[in-house]
Every structure is written in C-alpha cells, then in structure tokens.
Amino acid sequence: EVQLVQSGAEVKKPGESLRISCKGSGYSFTSYWISWVRQMPGKGLEWMGRIDPSDSYTKYSPSFQGHVTISVDKSISTAYLQWSSLKASDTAMYYCARSGDPWGQGTLVTVSS
Amino acid sequence: QSVLTQPPSASGTPGQRVTISCSGSSSNIGSNYVYWYQQFPGTAPKLLIYRNNQRPSGVPDRFSGSKSGTSASLAISGLRSEDEADYYCAAWDDSLSGPEVFGGGTKLTVL
Numbered sequence: 001e002v003q004l005v006q007s008g009a010e011v012k013k014p015g016e017s018l019r020i021s022c023k024g025s026g027y028s029f030t031s032y033w034i035s036w037v038r039q040m041p042g043k044g045l046e047w048m049g050r051i052d053p054s055d056s057y058t059k060y061s062p063s064f065q066g067h068v069t070i071s072v073d074k075s076i077s078t079a080y081l082q083w084s085s086l087k088a089s090d091t092a093m094y095y096c097a098r099s100g101d102p103w104g105q106g107t108l109v110t111v112s113s
Numbered sequence: 114q115s116v117l118t119q120p121p122s123a124s125g126t127p128g129q130r131v132t133i134s135c136s137g138s139s140s141n142i143g144s145n146y147v148y149w150y151q152q153f154p155g156t157a158p159k160l161l162i163y164r165n166n167q168r169p170s171g172v173p174d175r176f177s178g179s180k181s182g183t184s185a186s187l188a189i190s191g192l193r194s195e196d197e198a199d200y201y202c203a204a205w206d207d208s209l210s211g212p213e214v215f216g217g218g219t220k221l222t223v224l
C-alpha cells in the first residue's frame with residue numbers, strides 16, 4: 001500500500017525553528033515528486049512547493065519562496081518542510097502529497113507565544 | 114485570492130446531478146491538466162479526478178470531470194449524503210503564480 005506518514009503535531013513559539021517530515025512507503029520514493037500544501041484554519045488549500053527526490057530539485061510557489069525550505073533524504077524515503085523563524089501566521093495544517101495522490105495525514109503546526 | 118475561481122458553495126438533493134465550476138486562464142487550465150480533490154472535515158484531501166477526466170481506481174463513476182478552454186467542471190450524478198464535502202480544483206500554471214495552483218474550494222451541501 002502506498003502511504004505517506006507525516007510527523008506529529010507541533011506547538012512552537014514565534015521565532016523558533018521547525019522541521020516536519022513526510023515518510024513514503026510502498027513505492028519507489030525517487031520516482032515521484034513530493035509536494036507540500038498549506039491549509040490555514042477554516043481556509044482552502046495553498047500549494048507551497050515540491051521536490052524531486054531523485055535529485056533534490058525544488059520548485060517553490062512565489063508566496064512561499066524564501067520563507068520555507070523543502071528537502072529530502074532519499075536514503076530513508078523522507079521529505080521535509082522547515083522554517084528557520086516561525087511566525088504566528090504559520091499556524092496551519094501542512095500536508096505532503098505524492099504527485100497529488102496519495103496525501104499524508106497532515107501535520108498541525110501551532111505557533112503561539 | 115486564489116488563481117483558480119470556484120463558487121464558494123453548491124447544493125443539491127439526493128439523486129440530483131450537481132456541477133462545480135473552476136475558471137482559470139490560458140497559463141493554467143488553458144494549457145495544462147485539471148485535477149479535482151475531495152476533502153471531508155478534519156481529513157486530508159483525496160484525489161478525485163486527474164488529467165481533466167480520469168478517475169483513480171475506487172472513485173465511483175458518479176464523479177466526472179470535463180474541461181473546455183480555460184474552464185473546467187466537476188459533475189456529481191446521483192448525489193448522495195456522503196458526497197457532502199469540500200471540493201478543490203487544481204492545475205499546473207506556467208506563469209509566476211505556479212507551478213501548481215488551487216481553486217478556493219466549493220463546499221457541497223446535500224439537502
């Protein structure tokens with residue numbers, strides 16, 4: 001079964017750093033792009049960016065370029081989304097997806113002082 | 114404001130046919146495939162339609178997608194109460210908005 005399993009919920013303070021993960025299983029991890037999608041509370045889906053696990057080539061949405069970093073460790077079939085300095089406005093559910101199907105279960109990130 | 118435009122809400126009664134529209138431009142829907150996702154409250158989105166009109170295995174044939182020019186539509190026939198969910202369209206975008214963009218989502222209510 002193809003699966004993406006994301007890391008657990010996080011509660012952070014503004015200014016802190018964070019890395020969340022997305023582990024793929026049941027398929028050839030390097031054969032499909034991994035995308036990250038943000039969903040703020042009560043809002044719609046926003047595409048953040050994607051990475052090609054075979055060569056780590058990344059493409060970001062202009063809205064997120066410079067604010068987050070997407071990376072991958074293909075040796076453990078895991079993709080990452082990281083922030084160097086969180087803001088309260090980063091509070092949201094974050095999903096990873098394998099070229100649109102399937103999606104991970106989501107990681108809730110709460111940033112509050 | 115989303116790059117792709119969807120109506121915020123739609124509704125129908127059981128058994129009816131409902132369509133949800135998705136409007137874009139030449140840089141996205143006009144030149145790329147359209148995808149549709151279904152999302153129930155508190156759960157991750159699920160792929161419903163890919164490449165304009167293809168259904169992944171397991172998706173009932175009551176769901177169908179179409180595209181014409183810079184617009185696309187999702188049709189749900191034989192509406193059921195369990196179809197009540199949020200629906201999002203998406204497409205790759207060749208402009209600076211991209212490379213992938215979503216619609217704002219449509220909340221479908223089954224009356």
